[in-house]
Amino acid sequence: MITAGLDIGTRNSRAILLEDGTKILAKARSPTGYDMTKVAQELLASALASAGLTRADIDYVAVTGFGRYRYEERDLSVTEITAAARGAKFLFPRTTCVLDVGAGNARASKVDEKGKIVKFRSTEKCAAGGGGFLEKIAFYSQVGLESLGPLALTSKNPVAISTVCSVLAESEVINLITQEVPLEDILMGANQSVVGRVYLTLKQVGINPEVTLTGGLVENPAFVKAFETKLGSKLNSSPDLYYAAALGAAYLGHRRLLKRKGVGA
Amino acid sequence: MQALRTYFAGIDAGSTYTKGALVDDRGALVETTVDMTGINIVTATKKAYAQLLEKAGVSEGQVAYVIGTGYGRYRITFGNTQVTEISCHAKGAHALFPGTRTVLDMGGQDTKAIRVNDRGEVVDFCMNDKCAAGTGRFIEGSARVLGLSLKQVGTLSMNSSNPVKVSSTCAVFAETETQEQLAWGNKLEDVLYGIHVSIATRSIGLLRRVGIDPEITFTGGVSQNPGMIRCLEEQLGQKLNTSPLTNFCGALGAALFAREKYENTTGTGRSAA
Amino acid sequence: MTPEETFSKYVEDSYTTFQTVKEWKQASGRPAVGYFPVYFPSELAHAMGFLPVGLLGASGKIPLDRATAHTQSFVCSISRSVFQLVLQGNLDAMEAIVFSNICDVARNLSGITQRNVQRTRIEYLHLPINNTSQTAVPYLRSEYERLANTLFEVGGVRLDTEKLRESVELYNRKRALEAELGMLRGSRPWALSYSSYYSTLRAGTLMPIESYLPLLERFVEEAKQVEGKAMDKIRVVVLGTFCEQPPLGILKAMEDAGCYIVQDEGLVGERWLGRIPLPQGKDPLTALAEGYVSNPNVLTVRYHPGLDKQQRILEKAREQKAEGVVFLTPKFCEPALYDYVIGKSALDKEKIPYLHIEYEESASSFEHARTMVETFAESILFD
Amino acid sequence: MAEAASSAPLSFDNFDKAKRMQGELTKRYFQRLLTAKEQGRKVGYAFVMANPIELFNVFDIVPLYPEITSLNISYRGGAPPLISLSEEMGYSTDACGYVKMGVASVTEGTSTSIGVLPKPDVLLLTFSGCQIYIHWWEQLHYQTGAEVLVVDVPYVRERDGKVPSHDVKYVASQLEESIPQLERVSGKKFREEEFRETMRLSAEAWDLWRKCIEMGKLTPCPMDAYFEAIYYMAPITIARGTQECVDFYRFLLDELNARAEHGVGPTKKEEYRLVYEGVPNYPFFKNFWGLFREHNARGVAATYPKVAGMIDTDSFRINPDRPFESLAEYMIHAYCNWNMPMRTDLIEKYVRDYRADGVVIHSIKSCRSFSMGQGDIREHLAKDLDIPTLLIESDHVDPRYYSEAQTRNRVDAFFETLALRKGGGGN
């Protein structure tokens, strides 16, 4: 039985193929852009190609992410919060807290043994509480998003970026740049500022180890480090966590499929 | 005194672009220049100044007075003094369009509405409060997220026949909202135009604070965006003054201030650096 | 037209044009009084010949450029939107507009409105918050007399005790029917969609009560007959919508996303008084004042010593067999934000799931809310 | 008018002793507050606007003003941990910073930069000028279990400031009704004589404070009626009704007179005379003041110091012979309890009476009570009256809402326009 999980995010989209609810067969990723139907189709095709399968081999498609309604041929849609929690639990079975940071906002959830969400919060929109802020900073400071993390890690004296509003925070960064504060210190400060907001959200659901980070920010080592420092403990990490929501969707799809078959038999 | 002409320079160190303008001793615009500000503002301003002189074929010794403006104005090491971009935009706009009574400056970091008198002096001004920040940067951000260039955004948005409503006041929320509109299947050009409409509405709110007296001159980088000009004109129900030069109003105003300053202080021993 | 169609016609009209008000005035030759939420003694205005009209904002139908010139952006949408309507002249049909002490924003709004209108009379009513004082009821009675005096100056008709008694009875009837509808939502939410329930209540803030009551009666009867079938949705109590009203879209998105809204605070001020007892010989104005002062129900914008809000929220959730509570609060609305903290700490203790979402009256996209609600429903339904 | 052209270089420090005296007075007050419980005293929480503190005096209840403790904590840079604690509890970034700090300060185990604040024995809810007060006290009630004593104060709703007689009666009778409650909380009997005496001292202090404020009419103005007055207004709030308070204002008045005589003031010279509206920015107070000081601008009148009481208008006078009524009038006429047209008129009057060059409105996001409608004040001043008016935004306690670069830009531009008006050149 093969289920597909598609995550159509505000910034990036992912696809996962899962066999029997246990084995990851293929992964694919790409920026979302503005044509969400197209990106979903392309990702699915590319995942299928890398697994050497065809569309007919897929028994069930579960879609998540804010563009979940743009893929018409879905069998199930779930929100990215539910999906990311399941994905995190799949990869790290002892997870109790999941932090899923997307471009626009961050979602913290507390999950039970089965991966079901007990409580969740999202960052207030009115705050630099998502990865999009870091993307902007990467742009103004003219370092690529990929190098932002590694460069920030070299900082010895991160500057505090105190403003809560993203609009003001951006001005503050530009102002720091004009004052020729070392770039790595600004970048680390920006990471810490997002961590500060996100931490507050996590705190609102109650922090319990183990904490698993999912979404695009797992690829930003400075964010991970700043977060671990704030937390005072390790985060679960693995490159697959980038795909957690797609994975979680595929997994939930598999469960649905079982249920359906069980009823049908 | 040698027979060489005297010049005056204005450097506008903005958040996105650094602009320069050079005027002669009669106050006529001689040359302009523009370049990305980047992360080193000192270098950027020096470079802009050098470029300006080179393009005009003028030597540094011929420039009698330099005024810096814009966010980076205190970082302009070679200037004689600084004036805020509010006064500079007013002066520059008035120089280009002497009938100007209201100036709308939309730049990368903020938007300003300025009321000026018949001499181009600032009578009243308002700047966006943060929660209503509708600036060029926002359009740029949306363009980047959607993988489009600034040019494409401006032109595409002009094709819209049925703009969607982007109602959030805050630029941060508006960004999410535009994507949601796409997620619900709205056409790209309609969403793009919706962004323009929403920023235009906020700017008009700002204009209303100072009062809308014709003629209105639209300055700053965004004045080069045809989509925004269309939106503003539609909503205001009147024409705006714009030209390729309105992008340089800040720098031009600074250069004109430099000339005035110099004339007021000649004989007092102050000279160019 | 079915009652439902009439109701929506009134609601649509109230966003910007107020054509129905103008027509009523033309036909009757009588004045209209607009009131800002949360509570207004409509009976009093009605008894003096006025058409009381609830002012709830333009629901995003107009750009707020003028309001933006006078107010900062951290002010809630309803205030800016009502102010925009005032400045544009859309509320010229009202002879008077009445505000009351619900929050600092509304209070200051009354003042700047006063400074910016010529024809309309602006009045501000102080509703007492001290229900333990011996003087509270006589005080409110004096306030109502003062209001009556203003309405007399504007409309030329004096307050008549007998008329007031009749008006109170009419409004008692309205509140009773609305309560019946609310109960129906609680017991069989699938039989009546939240949006049509809500439109019905909202039309009640706009229509002349004489024409509203018969339609309402018919509507309630018909709603009772609907069979319908329960769907797999969670039962939620929605709190926070007492003043600025959420766009219909957000409420629809919530129901689509898997909720039955079995109880809510939408337009709570209209329903709040319940029944005002009017025994023979009782002064109706005093009864009206007592109805407010000694009301044991919770109202976010009022503090009454001795009333346990936390307990009330828990009771509400239990009575309705709610599986969760959704705090749906207007962006920048401080009273709602403070009540949220008070409410959430009670729910935390009792381990009742809850969710907090913010909205703006003028919003046109509800994706964030939908995702939050869907997750909330998923977290309760899935295993 | 005569500039200070005297030959002897007079140091401003010689004329700046009242601030130190205020510092000591405040220190003594905090001392008394922080040790109140050990000394067997009761602590009553009260608001700055419109508090009948004279009643507390009679029962020896020590007042704690969370607004004042919060501003002191912010001034010392201690706000962020308290604000984030309350945001963890669920408060939004949009909620008033004072409330958030106040709530965090009474949370078990919290120590602030001025110490561990004593818990309330009674919460005096004098609801005047700010509706948030009721939500704040309600939260404290749920948090600490302390009883809430309500004195409901109606808003001044007529444009001409007329107050219906039933309002005064309502407030005065609630004050009288509160006496048995206060007796129960404090375990002390109400003594009429003592009440009259504290009212008398209060009236005396008010009178002196009014004279100090009105010194702003002089040219040059001997003080900064905004930035300095923020120090000077503390005693009238925390020590009203005592001899100590009267002595302070007598000293201050003498000092201001001496400044005027010698032509010294808080800036080198007086180039601009400004009227200020709005709550200041405490975390960046000196930096913020500096933006104006460097242009030699002096505040000649300001609305914020009037939150303690509108003594420079004839709206109230404390009268020992009509104790409850005159207290009620004082409470009704709190600055933020005035309707917006009245507030606008007052600012207009200040510009006229104090011959100001312009108005600065500092709008803070936290406080809708002050800020909502300031845009409309600006409209009136700038458009109808052609008074140069600057509106800037930040917050009073939350440093996250202040951006120096943005603020400086606006302030510098404002002075450029003022300079043009005065006929001078550029900056």
Ligand SMILES: Nc1ncnc2c1ncn2[C@@H]1O[C@H](COP(=O)(O)OP(=O)(O)O)[C@@H](O)[C@H]1O
């Ligand atoms: N390759 C990368 N390197 C560093 N950071 C990244 C990378 N990809 C994404 N991010 C960060 O993660 C954030 C969230 O990305 P993502 O989870 O893809 O967003 P969404 O799910 O909302 O589409 C981005 O805003 C960015 O800050």
Ligand SMILES: Nc1ncnc2c1ncn2[C@@H]1O[C@H](COP(=O)(O)OP(=O)(O)O)[C@@H](O)[C@H]1O
């Ligand atoms: N040719 C152009 N077409 C459309 N938009 C432009 C163009 N040039 C600049 N802009 C807009 O102007 C903004 C920069 O404006 P500018 O006045 O230079 O800002 P600043 O002074 O802060 O650097 C950019 O964010 C961009 O959106």
Ligand code: SF4
């Ligand atoms: S501009 Fe800033 S403060 Fe305002 S709503 Fe947006 S994020 Fe919040």
Ligand code: SF4
């Ligand atoms: S929505 Fe909230 S803040 Fe706005 S007027 Fe109503 S109660 Fe006040």
Ligand code: SF4
């Ligand atoms: S809203 Fe304003 S007056 Fe009210 S507590 Fe906050 S700062 Fe004080």
